[in-house]
Amino acid sequence: MSQSTTVPPVSNPGQTTDPGLTAIRPRKRRKDSGGHGEDAGAPAPLWVKIAITLLCLLWIIPVFGLAITSLRDRTDAAAAGWWSIFTGPSQLSRLTVENYVQLFQQTDMARAFVNSLAITLPATIIPILIAAFAAYAFTFMEFPFRNFLLVFIVALLVVPNQVAFAPILNIYGQFSLNGQFAAAWLAHIGFGMALATYLIRNYMATLPREIIESAKIDGATHFQTFWKLIVPMSTPALASFAIFQFLWVWNDLLVALIFIGPGENQPLTVSLVSLLGQQGQGDQLLTAGAFFTMVLPILVFLSLQRYFVRGLTAGSVKG
Amino acid sequence: MTITILNAIIAVVCGVAGAVVLFYVLNKLTELLPSKPQELIKPYVFILPAFAALGLFLVYPFFQTLVYSFANADSTAFIGLENYxxxxxxxxxxxxxxxxxxxxxxxxxxxxxxxxxxxxxxxxxxxxxxxxxxxxxxxxxxxxxxxxxxxxxxxxxxxxxxxxxxxxxxxxxxxxxxxxxxxxxxxxxxxxxxxxxxxxxxxxxxxxxxxxxxxxxxxxxxxxxxxxxxxxxxxxxxxxxxxxxxxxxxxxxxxxxxxxxxxxxxxxxxxxxxxxxxxxxxxxxxxxxxxxxxxxxxxxxxxxxxxxxxxxxxxxxxxxxxxxxxx
The missing domain is CATH 1.10.3720.10 (MetI-like)
Structure with a gap:
């Protein structure tokens, strides 16, 4: 399985807007990634373009609707749907950021944003190192029960984390951890560990074994080999898990509700749920708040999409 | 709010440094052993923290949940298959x-x-x-x-x-x-x-x-x-x-x-x-x-x-x- 052929060329749009570049790139990419259009240079048939444009519109219109609504005055939003900005030009000039101003004045969204960061960053970064050590042992060391333990990790990949809540709540209760950030950190470290180890190990298994053999001959210990050789070479896998875990923790509601709950430590998802609960008078805050919770993950996602895709496809698709 | 941010940064630094130190110390400890048992133990030292996390957050709770499922609402008495x-x-x-x-x-x-x-x-x-x-x-x-x-x-x-x-x-x-x-x-x-x-x-x-x-x-x-x-x-x-x-x-x-x-x-x-x-x-x-x-x-x-x-x-x-x- 080779990395390069399993990576679909999805990346940040807008990188290649230069028409000269796009004219050259098709043939080059086709050769690289083994795609199969009718003919490398020929444009796609019109029906393909129409079909995919319709699908893309279908997918993006809901987000667009939310973005527009979040910029509309409360009475405007209640009087007519967001699409009325296309029918009545006066509506367009009435767009305002007032909802966002109100959001930060009247709700605790700003604080929740900081809480979300405080929960997500440690819960993303800490498991990577722990998983990388385990992945190294599984890839480059021989030991009894190795395959059994590896299969055990694969099995744990599908175990629903619901099994953990009641027992862990009891343990946390004894240490007064419930409601603290640490409660969410530890839980996310535990729940993400199987995927982290699995993803990173799959990537390390594609690294050439001769490297570690020669490092051993040069007298390097496993600890040195890990730090100086394997970690730098595994950066794509580490980055891909980091993005995966970041999105997962940032967007998580269940762990946050159970281990942190509503209160001064609540993350954005919990705040947004409480806004959704008070329907009617707070509708303009809801749309602005919902859009606000999405900004950071969408930015992270768009800028690091290439790594994310690579991590998803490594190990699950034969190259 | 600044405290929350500082807190998070400290957690990241301490968490990562803690993990590094943990692995470093465990590694040093195993290196004190003669080379034969050292080779035998080292892989387990490398996978130990990962399995500790999995054990605490998935394996142990799984069995505990299995036990709870045969007990009453506040887990004080066994009631057999009644929940099911x-x-x-x-x-x-x-x-x-x-x-x-x-x-x-x-x-x-x-x-x-x-x-x-x-x-x-x-x-x-x-x-x-x-x-x-x-x-x-x-x-x-x-x-x-x-x-x-x-x-x-x-x-x-x-x-x-x-x-x-x-x-x-x-x-x-x-x-x-x-x-x-x-x-x-x-x-x-x-x-x-x-x-x-x-x-x-x-x-x-x-x-x-x-x-x-x-x-x-x-x-x-x-x-x-x-x-x-x-x-x-x-x-x-x-x-x-x-x-x-x-x-x-x-x-x-x-x-x-x-x-x-x-x-x-x-x-x-x-x-x-x-x-x-x-x-x-x-x-x-x-x-x-x-x-x-x-x-x-x-x-x-x-x-x-x-x-x-x-x-x-x-x-x-x-x-x-x-x-x-x-x-």
Whole structure:
């Protein structure tokens, strides 16, 4: 399985807007990634373009609707749907950021944003190192029960984390951890560990074994080999898990509700749920708040999409 | 707020430094041993922290949950199989199970259908068009379930017929001369459940598309060329060459999405809280644990959830073994 052929060329749009570049790139990419259009240079048939444009519109219109609504005055939003900005030009000039101003004045969204960061960053970064050590042992060391333990990790990949809540709540209760950030950190470290180890190990298994053999001959210990050789070479896998875990923790509601709950430590998802609960008078805050919770993950996602895709496809698709 | 930020930074630094120091100390300790036992122990030292985390947060709780499932609401006395018999004989739980069955069948299927459709079509576009279209379809994966529900409220929303409809679906429906429908409150033919599934398909199709697109690009061009020379149409090529070649990926995607769906509780929790006949097993667990405060029933629900997952777990292990053998 080779990395390069399993990576679909999805990346940040807008990188290649230069028409000269796009004219050259098709043939080059086709050769690289083994795609199969009718003919490398020929444009796609019109029906393909129409079909995919319709699908893309279908997918993006809901987000667009939310973005527009979040910029509309409360009475405007209640009087007519967001699409009325296309029918009545006066509506367009009435767009305002007032909802966002109100959001930060009247709700605790700003604080929740900081809480979300405080929960997500440690819960993303800490498991990577722990998983990388385990992945190294599984890839480059021989030991009894190795395959059994590896299969055990694969099995744990599908175990629903619901099994953990009641027992862990009891343990946390004894240490007064419930409601603290640490409660969410530890839980996310535990729940993400199987995927982290699995993803990173799959990537390390594609690294050439001769490297570690020669490092051993040069007298390097496993600890040195890990730090100086394997970690730098595994950066794509580490980055891909980091993005995966970041999105997962940032967007998580269940762990946050159970281990942190509503209160001064609540993350954005919990705040947004409480806004959704008070329907009617707070509708303009809801749309602005919902859009606000999405900004950071969408930015992270768009800028690091290439790594994310690579991590998803490594190990699950034969190259 | 500054304190919270500082706190987080300290946690990151301490967590990472702590892990480094932990591994360093463990490593030094094993190096004190003579080289023979050292070689034997070192791998276990490297995997120890990972397995400690897995043991504490998945393995131990699994067995504890199994025990709780045979105990009463506050886990003070054993009541045998009562939690299970009570659940399985309750019409509400039967609806929940049936809904869950629909979810794990429909969401993965439609995610794959749309993912495959988009991957196939985008493969024929020029690179820029392919990138842009794939990014747009993939984007909802970055949006939380709570955010998705907030987005789809602007589509499913209903207001009295005397006012302008602010929900897109009702606006179209009313423009066609009908009365507005409160879609998420309509359990007829599982309409509301299906509309909630649409939300999850919307987020998961991009995931399916990425994996399937990689697989489609892996189909050898020679085979396709040969089929074209023999006069096979595009449809025939797709169904009798491409589909069989990407079969393994199709199954992987189906199972991955299916397991994701089984664990998902937030879409239904936020949209209807399981009302109007939309409950699913993962949400039912949360309600048992938090609303009814019945640890026994909650544990029994998790065990039932686990039982549903076991066949897929076995398949996953088999698949992994086969991949390892081919490595």
């Amino acid at each position: 018999t009570r659940l399985l004989s309750s019409p509400n739980f039967q609806t929940t199970l049936f809904n869950t069955f629909l979810w794990i069948l429909i969401v993965p299927t439609f995610s794959i259908v749309f993912g495959l459709l988009i991957a196939t079509l985008a493969d024929r576009l020029r690179p820029t068009g392919e990138k842009v279209s794939k990014t747009l379809i993939f984007l909802p994966l970055a949006i939380s379930a709570v955010g998705s529900v907030a987005i789809f409220r602007l589509i499913y929303n209903a207001v009295p017929a005397t006012q302008n409809q602010t929900g897109l679906l009702n606006a179209i429906w009313v423009a066609l001369g009908n009365e507005p429908v409160a879609f998420l409150q309509t359990p007829d033919f599982k309409l509301n459940s299906f509309l909630l599934m649409v939300i999850l398909v919307w987020t998961q199709a991009g995931f399916a598309m990425v994996l399937l697109s990689a697989a489609i690009k892996g189909v050898p061009t020679d085979t396709l060329e040969a089929a074209r020379i023999d006069g096979a149409g595009e449809g025939k090529i797709f169904f009798s060459i491409v589909i069989p070649q990407i079969r393994a990926t199709l199954i992987t995607v189906f199972i991955t999405v299916l397991i994701g769906v089984l664990k998902t509780f937030d879409v239904v929790y936020v949209a209807t809280n399981g009302g109007f006949g939309t409950n699913i097993i993962a949400l039912n667990f949360y309600q048992a644990l938090y609303v009814q405060r019945d640890a026994g029933a909650a544990a029994a629900i998790v065990v039932i959830l686990m039982l549903v997952i076991v066949p897929f777990l076995i398949y996953q292990i088999r698949q992994f073994r086969a991949e390892e053998a081919a490595r």
